[in-house]
Amino acid sequence: MSFIRLSFCVAGVYAMFLWWAIAQERLSVPFRSLDGKSSDKFRSALFLGTCQSFLSSFSALIYILIRKKPSETFKQSLGLRDADDKQQSLQTQNGNGNGSVNHKINSATDVGFSSRALLVSYAQCAAFITFAAPFGFAALSYISYPAMVLGKSCKLVPVMIMNVFLYRRKFAPHKYLVVAMVTTGITIFMGFGSDSQKHNSKKSTSSSNSITDPGPYASLIGIAYLLINLALDGAINSTQDEIFQKYKISGQQMMLWINLMCTAISLTLIALPLPSIPVLLPSGNGYSELVAAVDFLKTHPGVLGPLVEFSVTGALGQLFIFETLERFGSLTLV
Numbered sequence: 001m002s003f004i005r006l007s008f009c010v011a012g013v014y015a016m017f018l019w020w021a022i023a024q025e026r027l028s029v030p031f032r033s034l035d036g037k038s039s040d041k042f043r044s045a046l047f048l049g050t051c052q053s054f055l056s057s058f059s060a061l062i063y064i065l066i067r068k069k070p071s072e073t074f075k076q077s078l079g080l081r082d083a084d085d086k087q088q089s090l091q092t093q094n095g096n097g098n099g100s101v102n103h104k105i106n107s108a109t110d111v112g113f114s115s116r117a118l119l120v121s122y123a124q125c126a127a128f129i130t131f132a133a134p135f136g137f138a139a140l141s142y143i144s145y146p147a148m149v150l151g152k153s154c155k156l157v158p159v160m161i162m163n164v165f166l167y168r169r170k171f172a173p174h175k176y177l178v179v180a181m182v183t184t185g186i187t188i189f190m191g192f193g194s195d196s197q198k199h200n201s202k203k204s205t206s207s208s209n210s211i212t213d214p215g216p217y218a219s220l221i222g223i224a225y226l227l228i229n230l231a232l233d234g235a236i237n238s239t240q241d242e243i244f245q246k247y248k249i250s251g252q253q254m255m256l257w258i259n260l261m262c263t264a265i266s267l268t269l270i271a272l273p274l275p276s277i278p279v280l281l282p283s284g285n286g287y288s289e290l291v292a293a294v295d296f297l298k299t300h301p302g303v304l305g306p307l308v309e310f311s312v313t314g315a316l317g318q319l320f321i322f323e324t325l326e327r328f329g330s331l332t333l334v
Contacts, residue, residue: 002327009324016317021149023309028140031300040296042303045137046281047293048310049130050266055315057259060252063319067252079253080115119257121243125236126261130269131280132232135225138279142222151226153186155334158234163330166235167242175331225279237330244326251322259318 027048030039042048068077139148156179163169243254270289274281281289297303324333 006324006328006332009320009327012320013317013324016313016320020310020313020317021145023306023313024137025140025145026306027303027310028137028145031302033299034301040300041141042293042296042300042307044270044289044293044296045134046130046266046270046289048137048307049133050263050270051307051311052314053129053259053262053266055311056318057256057263059315059319060256060259060322063252064250064256078256079247079249080118118243118247118249121239121246122254122257123261125239125243125258126265128232128236128239129258129262130265132229132236134279135229135232139222139225139229142218143226147222148226150186150189151223152230152233154183155230155233156331157183158230159237159330159334160234162231162234162238163241166238169238169241171331179331237325237334240325241330244329251324251326252319254326255318255322 027042030041032039064077068074136148136152143151160171160176160179163171240254243249267290269281270293273287274289297307321333
């Protein structure tokens with residue numbers, strides 16, 4: 001049964017995120033203005049993240065309400081414990097002679113459990129996600145999309161490192177071997193292609209994606225952005241593993257709260273008249289990036305199609321991602 005569930009999750013992740021990847025690549029190229037006289041790139045990665053996180057939280061809420069048990073309160077269905085529930089559980093634990101067994105059974109949900117602590121953990125993940133996305137989007141201005149996908153395939157390494165570094169989590173020896181083999185294979189694939197293949201790939205990608213090339217250090221800048229993105233991704237996945245181990249919640253409950261907080265953080269950043277911040281708010285300059293993004297949509301309507309595809313496929317794909325994360329862990333997911 002677990003194999004069937006994993007196969008279903010894998011199929012869903014690949015179907016949604018292959019489509020999502022195509023939409024993301026389309027969003028990284030210049031769009032023609034209404035008058036047809038100019039072409040500009042859509043540079044607000046935070047606006048893209050806001051659209052996706054809002055739809056993701058909405059889809060998670062719909063899923064939760066559909067699967068909600070009649071005996072559950074609305075708060076319980078969202079994964080938050082009522083004070084009355086905790087008190088009743090503790091009374092049951094203290095009143096039962098076999099207290100050690102009850103303590104073990106309820107340790108995941110009672111001992112150390114508080115809605116506030118859970119929400120703080122969600123907020124930590126949301127902050128990592130909000131700041132990781134712009135670095136991934138910015139990297140596309142300096143490296144090709146296939147190169148970025150191959151680099152992201154090495155995410156096994158930062159996920160494992162962050163699990164060990166942040167939460168002192170250990171893995172079975174064979175998992176270290178698998179990670180080393182996968183990463184070595186990807187490195188060989190990226191680094192030892194023929195010069196003609198690299199030249200043709202770079203030429204074709206530059207013509208289709210209009211990659212910015214400010215100088216000889218363009219690739220290094222892109223790789224640096226990608227490494228920051230990977231490090232934050234590793235922190236995200238390891239923190240999500242820790243939440244699942246510490247609290248009794250479902251993947252969709254985590255998806256709902258993290259995406260709600262991502263929406264709140266990114267919407268605040270793009271709505272405020274903040275100065276320009278490299279990568280994070282590249283078009284700031286003391287005015288609202290939300291206004292700039294909406295103006296861009298009005299003058300470059302071609303961006304609407306891939307933006308909708310990006311948001312919808314990302315939201316549906318996250319349903320499969322959080323199901324996999326809950327059942328099988330972050331390393332299997334990656």
